[in-house]
Amino acid sequence: MPSITTCRDALELAVRAPSVHNTQPWRWRIQRGRVDLFADFGRQVTATDPLARALVVSCGAALHHLEVAFAMLGWQAEIDRLPDPDRPDHLAKVRFTPRPPSDLDIRLAAAIHLRRSDRRRYPGMPVPARDLRAVSRCASGFGAAARHVPDSMLSELAAPMRRAAARHATDTNYLAELEQWSGCHGEPNGVPARNAPAARSSDELPVRVFSESELSEYTDEPDSAHWLVVCTPHDNRVSQLRAGQATSAILLQATYLGLATSLQSEPLGMLDLRDQIRTTVLQKCAYPHVMIRVGVMPPAAAPLESTPRRPVTEVIETA
Structure with a gap:
């Protein structure tokens, strides 16, 4: 099973996921042999997202980032969505089995660091x-x-x-x-x-x-x-x-x-x-x-700085 250090390394990448208004509305719990994802409804933007749909979509993006991060680290994620009907904030339970990373796993994990939300106009360069x-x-x-x-x-x-x-x-x-x-x-x-x-x-x-x-x-x-x-x-x-x-x-x-x-x-x-x-x-x-x-943004376009994230220590707990 992945170590606590491995789980923290994976979560450092998972929290790079995009979220509505960059609210980062998630919490994580590391337990023996698994990681659990919880929605943080205290960070819901109620005027923008009154039914918390975008909040859960944001958490789903972080869940996939986590899956990619673990794949790069040599672990295949097995995801149980909404595992507890009495806990609507408990969105996923993730367990792992060892699996050597593929070239694609490594490239997608690298893309987590490179991805930016580019809100500028895109010039008329064709997308294949x-x-x-x-x-x-x-x-x-x-x-x-x-x-x-x-x-x-x-x-x-x-x-x-x-x-x-x-x-x-x-x-x-x-x-x-x-x-x-x-x-x-x-x-x-x-x-x-x-x-x-x-x-x-x-x-x-x-x-x-x-x-x-x-x-x-x-x-x-x-x-x-x-x-x-x-x-x-x-x-x-x-x-x-x-x-x-x-x-x-x-x-x-x-x-x-x-x-x-x-x-x-x-x-x-x-x-x-x-x-x-x-x-x-x-x-x-x-x-x-x-x-x-x-x-497509041409190479001549000014590069974007990454948007900030809360320290991973603020969003995880260890059982």
Whole structure:
């Protein structure tokens, strides 16, 4: 079984997972022969994510990061999702069996360190179709799918995104919450101003605007991002967890392929707008959990600093 030191090393990578507003809403417990994942509902952003869907998706992303980290360290994770019906915060129980790491395991673990949420406009450099197919396929291993939204349907995605942005612009609770979690300088959580660009009202598909912004755009041209909608056939907590795992797999594969990515979920916290996306974009065949922008940033673009994380000692306990 993995040692305590090995578990801590793996968790150092797991907590690099993306989360809504970089709230890092997870807790971990290391026990003999296993690691348990718990949702930290005290870090829920209730105006942004009133039903805690994005919180659980965030935890699912961290769960997949953990799986990748252990694979690189020579252990295969065996995941039991929602193991305790009396503990809704107990999201997963993870046990391990030894397995030599593959080259892909090592590359994906390296991608954890390289991945950034790049919220800038993506210039018009083409994304190879084979790469889009490769990242989309990653979702299927988790009982999820990643629907690539074709250009002809982008207006169907843009409409609820614009409605969400307009509502949030006058929602005092949301704006206060956003102020708390953005423009951060030196804090170990939240979205730093250095990683947030200014509002882009001219773009067809608006991205979430944070309260402070210091990140310069690489291009003034319209954003040329491709959009993926991560979705599942069912709409429950297990599905949210699986969607988070699929999201992490997509992001790491995209990073490995040299693609830029960022997550968007603003309209999905509103029931009517989420249902609109399900009806128009997904044809009522699945439930949306998160949208992913995918594009290419040229080497000449200024590199992004990593967003901060809480020390792993703050989010783990040893039984």
